[in-house]
Amino acid sequence: MNLKDSLDSLRGFWEEFSKVKTGLVGLAILIVFVLLGLFGQWLVPFPEATKHWLDITYWEDNPQAAPPVWTNWFSAKKGPPSLILTSPKVEKTSTDNGMVIQTSTFDFKDNYDLPPRDLIVRLGGNGPIPTKIAIFRPDGSGGEIWRDQLQLSPDQPTRVSLAHSAASGVIDFIRSANENLAFSMDPTLIKPVTLMFSQIDPDMVNSPKPMKGPYKIVVTQLVPSTDYKADIPTIGLSGYVAGILGTDKMKRDIFTGIILGIKWALIIGILTSVISVVVGVLLGIIAAYFGGAVDWVLTRLYELIYLLPVLPFLIVVSAIFKPSIWTLILLICLFFWTGSFKTVYSMALQIKEETFVEASKALGSGSWRIIVKHISPILLPYSFASMALSIPAIIVYEASVSLLGLGDSTIVSWGQILQAALTNGAVINNLWWWVIPPGLAIALMGMSFAFLGTALDKILHPKLKTR
Amino acid sequence: MYWKYVIRRAIYGLMMYIVMIAVYSTLFNSVADKTMRAQIDEQVAQESRTWKNMTSDQRDLRLTERKAEKIKQYHLDDPLVARIFYRSLRTLTFDFGNSTTIKASSGDRAVINIIGEALPRTIVLFSTEVLVVTLLGVAMGLYAGRKPNGLFDRTVSTLTMITNGLPSWWLSMLAIMAFAYSVPIFPSGGLHVNPAPTGFQGFLDYLWHLSLPLLTLSFLGVWGTAYLVRNIVLSNLQEDFVMAARARGVSERRVLFGHTLRTSMPAIMTMAILGLFSSIAGNIIVEGIFNWPGIGNLYFEAVQQNDVPILMSTLAIETLLTMAGFIILDVIYGLLDPRIKVGGAA
Numbered sequence: 001m002n003l004k005d006s007l008d009s010l011r012g013f014w015e016e017f018s019k020v021k022t023g024l025v026g027l028a029i030l031i032v033f034v035l036l037g038l039f040g041q042w043l044v045p046f047p048e049a050t051k052h053w054l055d056i057t058y059w060e061d062n063p064q065a066a067p068p069v070w071t072n073w074f075s076a077k078k079g080p081p082s083l084i085l086t087s088p089k090v091e092k093t094s095t096d097n098g099m100v101i102q103t104s105t106f107d108f109k110d111n112y113d114l115p116p117r118d119l120i121v122r123l124g125g126n127g128p129i130p131t132k133i134a135i136f137r138p139d140g141s142g143g144e145i146w147r148d149q150l151q152l153s154p155d156q157p158t159r160v161s162l163a164h165s166a167a168s169g170v171i172d173f174i175r176s177a178n179e180n181l182a183f184s185m186d187p188t189l190i191k192p193v194t195l196m197f198s199q200i201d202p203d204m205v206n207s208p209k210p211m212k213g214p215y216k217i218v219v220t221q222l223v224p225s226t227d228y229k230a231d232i233p234t235i236g237l238s239g240y241v242a243g244i245l246g247t248d249k250m251k252r253d254i255f256t257g258i259i260l261g262i263k264w265a266l267i268i269g270i271l272t273s274v275i276s277v278v279v280g281v282l283l284g285i286i287a288a289y290f291g292g293a294v295d296w297v298l299t300r301l302y303e304l305i306y307l308l309p310v311l312p313f314l315i316v317v318s319a320i321f322k323p324s325i326w327t328l329i330l331l332i333c334l335f336f337w338t339g340s341f342k343t344v345y346s347m348a349l350q351i352k353e354e355t356f357v358e359a360s361k362a363l364g365s366g367s368w369r370i371i372v373k374h375i376s377p378i379l380l381p382y383s384f385a386s387m388a389l390s391i392p393a394i395i396v397y398e399a400s401v402s403l404l405g406l407g408d409s410t411i412v413s414w415g416q417i418l419q420a421a422l423t424n425g426a427v428i429n430n431l432w433w434w435v436i437p438p439g440l441a442i443a444l445m446g447m448s449f450a451f452l453g454t455a456l457d458k459i460l461h462p463k464l465k466t467r
Numbered sequence: 468m469y470w471k472y473v474i475r476r477a478i479y480g481l482m483m484y485i486v487m488i489a490v491y492s493t494l495f496n497s498v499a500d501k502t503m504r505a506q507i508d509e510q511v512a513q514e515s516r517t518w519k520n521m522t523s524d525q526r527d528l529r530l531t532e533r534k535a536e537k538i539k540q541y542h543l544d545d546p547l548v549a550r551i552f553y554r555s556l557r558t559l560t561f562d563f564g565n566s567t568t569i570k571a572s573s574g575d576r577a578v579i580n581i582i583g584e585a586l587p588r589t590i591v592l593f594s595t596e597v598l599v600v601t602l603l604g605v606a607m608g609l610y611a612g613r614k615p616n617g618l619f620d621r622t623v624s625t626l627t628m629i630t631n632g633l634p635s636w637w638l639s640m641l642a643i644m645a646f647a648y649s650v651p652i653f654p655s656g657g658l659h660v661n662p663a664p665t666g667f668q669g670f671l672d673y674l675w676h677l678s679l680p681l682l683t684l685s686f687l688g689v690w691g692t693a694y695l696v697r698n699i700v701l702s703n704l705q706e707d708f709v710m711a712a713r714a715r716g717v718s719e720r721r722v723l724f725g726h727t728l729r730t731s732m733p734a735i736m737t738m739a740i741l742g743l744f745s746s747i748a749g750n751i752i753v754e755g756i757f758n759w760p761g762i763g764n765l766y767f768e769a770v771q772q773n774d775v776p777i778l779m780s781t782l783a784i785e786t787l788l789t790m791a792g793f794i795i796l797d798v799i800y801g802l803l804d805p806r807i808k809v810g811g812a813a
Contacts, residue, residue, distance in 0.1 A: 022625065307483060307793060309748035312766065312785045316778045319770045320498050392632025399634055400752055404770045418637065422756075427640050428655075430648055439637035446632015454628060 016459050023455025029448035037266045040259035045243060049256045053412045060159070062251040063117045066242040068433050079114035079240025086234045088219070100223040102230050105216060108237075113210050115197040118163040118238035121219060125152035127228025131221045133160070133169075135196055138213025141177050145169030145196070152230065163238075166192040174200060246433035249424045254417070258437050261414040264325070265445050268398050268413075269391040272329050276336035277387045278380075283337065284344030285375050289352050289367065302341050310335045311400060318406035325408035328401065332394055339390050340383045347382070351375055385460055388453030392446030399442055414438040473798050480794040485559065487786050492554040495779055499554060500543060502775045506565060507537045563780040568772045569765070578780045581765065586784070588658070589747060589754065589761030596681055597743040600688040605735060607689065608696025609723060615701060623697065626690040635687050635749070639756040642683045653679040656758030680757040684750060688742065695738055699731045706730070733803040737796060744792035748785060 017023055041047060052058035063082055072078045088104035095101065121133060132147035145166045150158050167187040175182035177200045190205055197215075198208035221230040245255040287298040317323070317331060351357065352375070360370050401407055402415025403422065417438040421427070426434040492499070511533045518526060538544055542553040557564070563578035571580045611620040647655035654660070659672050703709065704727055712722050751763030758764065762781055769777040 022628070304483060304486060307786075307789055308487065309782075309785045309789050311749055311751060312782050315766055315770065316782045317494070319773070319778055320495060320775065396632060396634045400636065403634075403636060403752060404755075404767065406770065418640075422640065427643050427756075428648070430644055432644060435637075435640050435644065439634060439641070442637065443629065443633045447629050450628035450631050454624075 013459070017455060020455040020458055022451040026448040026451025026455065029444060030452060033262055033266065033445055033448065036259055037262040040262060044256040044259050046253050046256045049253070050260055050412065053252065053257070054409065056250065059251040061120060061236040061238065062247045062253060063238040063240070063242050064247065064251050065249050065431055066117070066239060066247045068244060068246040069241045072241055077113040080110065080112040080116050080237065082237060082239035082242040084234055084236050088232065090232055098225055102221045102223060104219045104233055106235055107214060107216055109214050110197055111212050112240070114240045115194045115208070115210065116237050116239055118161055118193055120236040120238060121160040121162065121233055122157045122236065123150060123152060123160065123233045124157040124231035125229050126154045127152060129221050129223060129228065129230050131219065134218045136216040136218070138211055138215065141173055141200060143173040143176065145173065163191070163193045170195050245437050248420060248434050250420070254434060254437060257412055257417050258414070258441050260412040261417065261438065261441060264411050264413045265395050265442070268325070268329060269395045269445070269449065272332050272336060272394045273387045273390045276333045276390070277340050277383045279333065280337035280340035281344045281376060281379055281383055282371070284341045285348045285371050285379065288345050288348035289371055289375070302338050305335060306338050308335070311397065314397060314401055315404060315406065318401050322406070325411055328398065328408065332397055336390055336394065340386050344379050344383070347379055348375055351378060382460055385453050385456035388449045388456060391449040395442055395446055414442050469801060472801060476794050476797045480790050484787060484790045488558050488783060489551065489555045491779065491782065492551045492558065496547070496551055496554070498775055499779065500550065502567065503541055503543060506567065507534060507541070511537065558783050564776055566777045567774045569768055569774050569777055578776050581777065582762070582780060582784055585761045585765045588759060589763065592677065592680060592754070592759060592761060593743060593747045595677070596684040596688065596746060597739055599681065599685045600692050600742065601735070601739040603685070603689050604692025605696050607693035609700060609728065611693060612697040612700040620697065623690055623693045627694040630687050630690050633687060635684065636752040636756050638687060639680065639683050639753045642679055643756065646679060658760055680753060680759055684746065684753060688746065692738065692742065696735060699734045700727050703727045703730050733800060736799060736803060740792060740796050740799070744789050748789060
C-alpha cells in the first residue's frame with residue numbers, strides 16, 4: 001500500500017466516522033484530555049505539584065478543605081479567596097546607633113461576609129530581628145497584635161500564623177474598645193483571625209458580624225546592625241474559598257491534582273489496552289495458525305484467565321506485593337488480552353486458509369513472517385474498537401486498586417485523590433468538591449473512549465441498526 | 468446424555484479450580500509461609516503461659532519442641548513444591564486456618580466462619596440487585612427495541628456508555644453524600660440500626676439499610692442490561708419466524724412477547740447469571756463504602772489490617788463462586804436451548 005492509498009482509505013474512514021455523532025463527541029473530549037495531559041503541567045496554579053504532592057510544606061499556605069472560589073456566586077455569605085499580599089509600602093528609618101527600623105504597610109479591602117481562615121506573615125532575612133505586627137481596622141480600632149524576637153535564616157522564611165499566635169494581641173485591641181468584653185474572652189478558645197475582621201460587639205465570639213472596609217497591616221522590623229538583613233515581608237491570606245476546585249484536608253489544590261491525574265489515566269489506559277490487544281491478537285493468530293498443542297495450551301490459558309475474578313485478584317496481589325504503577329499495568333494486561341483473543345482466533349482460522357498465505361508459504365516465508373507481516377495487519381484494525389472499549393474498565397480498575405490504598409503513591413492519580421478523600425472523611429463532612437471532580441474525570445475519560453470505541457465498532461462491524 | 472455433559476462440565480470446572488488454587492499457592496507462597504510462622508509463634512507463646520512448674524531451661528526446650536512440632540504439622544520445612552502442594556490441598560478442603568486480626572461476630576478467628584458470615588450478605592445484596600436489574604432491563608430493552616434509534620433507544624445506549632466507565636464505588640460515595648447526609652432519607656451504611664430491632668421491624672430495617680446500595684448498583688447496572696436485551700431482541704426480530712408470524716397476522720405485541728422474548732430467554736438468562744457473578748466480582752468495593760459487612764467489606768478490612776489469610780481465602784472463595792457460576796451457566800444453557808451441542812468440546 002503506498003501513501004496515496006493510505007491517505008484515501010483514511011479519508012474514507014474519516015467520512016464514515018464523522019457521521020457518528022457520539023464518536024465525534026468522544027474524540028473531541030479525548031483531544032482536550034490529551035492536550036491537558038501534555039501541557040496541563042504548565043497551566044496549573046501549582047506547577048511543581050508533581051514532585052511535591054505528598055509534601056505538606058509545599059502546600060502549607062493554602063487553606064484547609066476550602067470550597068472552590070465559584071461557590072461564592074451561589075452562597076448568600078461570600079468568603080474571601082486565597083491571595084498573597086506582596087509589595088507593601090516600605091519605610092526605613094535609621095536611628096543614631098546604626099539600627100534600621102523597617103516598616104511595611106499592607107493595605108487591602110475586605111468586602112466579604114466571611115473572615116479569612118488565617119493570615120500568614122512570611123519573614124525572610126538573616127539574624128535576630130525583633131518584629132511586631134499591628135492591624136488597623138476600618139472603624140479606627142486596632143493596634144499591635146503580635147511581637148517577638150525572630151531568628152531569621154536566609155534558607156527559609158519564618159512563617160507567623162496569626163490564627164495560632166495572635167489571640168492575646170487581638171484581645172488587647174478589643175480591650176481598648178470594650179474592657180468587659182475583652183475580660184470575658186479566653187485566649188485559648190477564640191479565633192483571632194475571625195475577630196480581627198469582625199465588628200466589636202458583645203456577641204462577637206459566638207456570632208461574629210463581618211466588618212467590611214479598608215484594612216491596614218503593619219509589620220515593623222528592627223534590624224540591629226548592617227550585618228543583619230530583613231527582607232520585605234509578604235502576607236498569605238488563607239481564604240475561605242480557594243482555587244477552581246477548592247482544596248483538600250492536606251491543603252492541596254484539587255484542580256492541580258485533577259489535571260496531573262489526566263496524564264496517568266491516559267498512560268495507564270492506553271498503554272494497557274495497546275499491550276493487551278497486541279498480545280491478544282498475536283496469541284489468537286498463533287493459536288489458530290499453529291493449531292494442535294499450541295492451540296490447546298493457549299485456549300486453556302485463555303479460559304483460566306477468563307474465569308479469574310479480576311478485581312479480587314488485583315486487590316490481593318497488590319495488597320501482598322505492593323506493585324509499582326508499571327507492574328500494575330502489566331498485571332492488568334494479564335487479564336485484558338483475553339478480550340480480543342477469541343474473535344481474532346476465529347477470524348485467523350479463516351485467513352490462514354486464504355491463497356495469499358499459501359502463496360507466501362510457497363515463496364518460502366517462515367511462519368513468524370506470515371503471522372507478523374501478513375495476518376496481523378489484517379486483524380489489528382478490527383481490534384481498535386475493542387482497544388478503545390476496554391480503556392474505561394482499565395482506568396476504573398486502577399482507580400479501584402488505588403482507592404483501597406494499594407496504588408503507587410509516587411504518582412498523582414484520580415484514584416489516589418479519591419482514596420485520600422475517603423480516608424479523610426470527605427463523604428461524612430460533605431466536602432463534595434473533593435469527591436465529585438476526580439470521579440467525574442474518570443467518568444468523562446471513560447465516556448470519551450466508550451463513545452470512540454462504539455463509533456469504531458459501528459463502522460467496523462455494521463449491524464443491528466434497524467428493526 | 469445431558470447428565471454426562473453436566474458431569475463433564477463440572478469435572479472440567481473443578482480441574483480449572485484446582486489449577487487456579489495451585490497458581491495462587493505458588494504466587495503467595497512466601498508471604499503465606501511468613502504469616503503461618505508468625506501465627507505458630509503466637510500460638511506457642513500463648514500455650515506456654517499455661518505451662519507451670521518448669522525451670523526456664525525446660526520451658527525454652529519445650530517451646531522449641533512445640534514450634535518444631537507445629538512447623539512439621541503444617542509442612543513448613545518441606546521443600547518448596549511440597550509446601551505449595553500442601554497449601555493447595557488445605558485451600559481446596561476449605562481448611563483456611565485462622566485470620567491474623569479480623570474476628571467473626573462471635574469472636575472467632577477461623578477464616579471459614581468469618582467468610583461464612585459475610586458471604587450470605589453479599590449474595591443477598593447482589594442477587595436482589597441482579598433481579599431488579601434483569602426485570603427492569605428486560606422491560607426497558609424491549610421498549611428501546613420497539614423504536615431503534617428512537618429517543619429512548621439513544622438514551623439507553625448513551626447511558627450504557629457512560630455507566631460503563633463509572634466507578635460504582637464513586638457513585639456510592641455520591642449517593643451517601645446526597646441521600647444520607649444532605650437529604651437524610653437512607654442510612655449511611657451498616658446492616659441495621661443499633662440495637663438491632665427484631666421481627667417484622669427488623670426486616671423493614673434490613674430493607675431500609677439494603678435500599679441505598681441496592682438502588683446505586685441497580686442504577687448502574689440497568690442501562691447495560693437494557694442495551695443488551697435490546698440487541699438480543701433486535702437480532703431475533705430479524706429471524707424468519709418473526710417474518711412468518713407477522714405474515715400470519717400475529718399482532719406486533721404477541722410477536723414481541725410471545726415469539727421474540729421467548730427465543731431470547733436463554734441469552735437473557737445467561738446475561739443475568741453472568742451479571743450476578745461479574746457484579747459480585749466487580750462491585751465488591753461498594754460494600755466497603757456502604758459498610759455492608761459482606762465479602763467486599765472483608766477485603767476492605769483485610770487490606771487495611773494486612774490480614775493475609777483472609778485476603779487469600781476470600782480470593783479462593785471468590786474464584787470458586789465464579790467457577791460455579793460458569794458451570795451453572797453452561798448447565799442452564801444446555802437446558803434452555805436444546806440446540807446447544809451436547810457433547811461438543813468443552
